[in-house]
Amino acid sequence: PQQAGETAGAPAAAKKLVIGFSQVGAESAWRTAETKSIRGEAEKRGIDLKFADAQGKQANQINALSSFIAQKVDAIVLAPVVETGWENVLMQAKEANIPVILVDRGIKVSDESLYTTLIASDFVEEGRMAAEWLAKKMNGKANIYELQGTTGAAPAIDRKKGFEEVLAKNPGMTIVKSQSADFTRAKGKEVMEAFIKSDREKIQAVYAHNDDMALGAIQALEEAGMNPGKDVILISVDGVKGAFEAMVAGKLNATVECNPLMGPTVFDTIAKIRAGEKVPKFIQSKDQLFEQSTAAQVISTREY
Numbered sequence: 131p132q133q134a135g136e137t138a139g140a141p142a143a144a145k146k147l148v149i150g151f152s153q154v155g156a157e158s159a160w161r162t163a164e165t166k167s168i169r170g171e172a173e174k175r176g177i178d179l180k181f182a183d184a185q186g187k188q189a190n191q192i193n194a195l196s197s198f199i200a201q202k203v204d205a206i207v208l209a210p211v212v213e214t215g216w217e218n219v220l221m222q223a224k225e226a227n228i229p230v231i232l233v234d235r236g237i238k239v240s241d242e243s244l245y246t247t248l249i250a251s252d253f254v255e256e257g258r259m260a261a262e263w264l265a266k267k268m269n270g271k272a273n274i275y276e277l278q279g280t281t282g283a284a285p286a287i288d289r290k291k292g293f294e295e296v297l298a299k300n301p302g303m304t305i306v307k308s309q310s311a312d313f314t315r316a317k318g319k320e321v322m323e324a325f326i327k328s329d330r331e332k333i334q335a336v337y338a339h340n341d342d343m344a345l346g347a348i349q350a351l352e353e354a355g356m357n358p359g360k361d362v363i364l365i366s367v368d369g370v371k372g373a374f375e376a377m378v379a380g381k382l383n384a385t386v387e388c389n390p391l392m393g394p395t396v397f398d399t400i401a402k403i404r405a406g407e408k409v410p411k412f413i414q415s416k417d418q419l420f421e422q423s424t425a426a427q428v429i430s431t432r433e434y
């Protein structure tokens with residue numbers, strides 16, 4: 131039957147694609163870059179993107195997904211704040227035949243058919259890369275203070291896991307304190323202030339699960355009259371512009387890149403799914419580590 135706004139005989143393919151995107155929030159520069167990439171690419175391709183900012187709350191994401199399902203969108207893009215608790219709403223999407231594309235963070239579900247694919251980095255590997263770099267830099271011996279990402283989020287769980295895996299082979303490398311700072315600069319500063327208050331003399335290295343928290347920690351160290359990048363060695367993850375600036379300034383020592391520019395891959399993948407092509411269950415973004423020594427050379431080429 132002919133629908134409102136449709137000319138008789140017009141091919142279905144000419145219809146504008148409607149895609150719902152449930153985003154975590156805007157806690158970090160990384161996430162802002164991801165939002166920009168996905169929104170920008172949708173616009174370029176003439177896709178009607180329904181954007182919902184969950185402000186860090188899973189309940190808001192579940193509501194957004196329910197509303198996307200009710201609106202019968204063509205596909206759902208979900209950046210899940212935490213790993214668990216998605217079964218019910220994803221079951222509804224599946225029943226409605228709406229493909230769900232997970233971006234940047236994975237989930238734990240008993241039935242893998244509840245989502246079509248995950249486009250993300252390997253966070254365990256990022257944690258390993260950070261630990262290997264730090265063990266080398268510190269000659270196998272360091273008191274480490276860890277700033278964790280959002281509790282229950284895949285990148286927080288896996289960046290810790292990979293890091294500890296490598297530490298297990300380096301008995302002189304110890305995590306003295308570890309606390310969540312929710313992937314934000316403000317909390318990174320706050321938690322670092324508490325670490326400095328109790329452990330000032332002991333702190334030799336900081337491992338932050340993202341750059342924003344490291345930048346907050348740098349501020350706390352400087353305000354306490356300490357010397358980040360020199361007396362205290364810092365490594366984080368993401369590779370955002372602010373991290374490169376801090377490396378050029380000699381305050382951050384290294385960052386493991388995690389690419390947020392996934393717009394093109396997201397919509398290419400949705401096009402394949404709609405064309406009935408099989409897509410892999412995990413589409414992995416490639417990451418690499420950047421050090422202070424090369425930061426000045428590459429900073430102008432950074433896109434986020």
Ligand code: GYE
Pocket residue numbers: 157158159160161234235285313339340341367368388
């Ligand atoms: O590293 C962090 C963010 O899920 C990979 O979330 C993402 C992480 C990213 O807020 O900065």
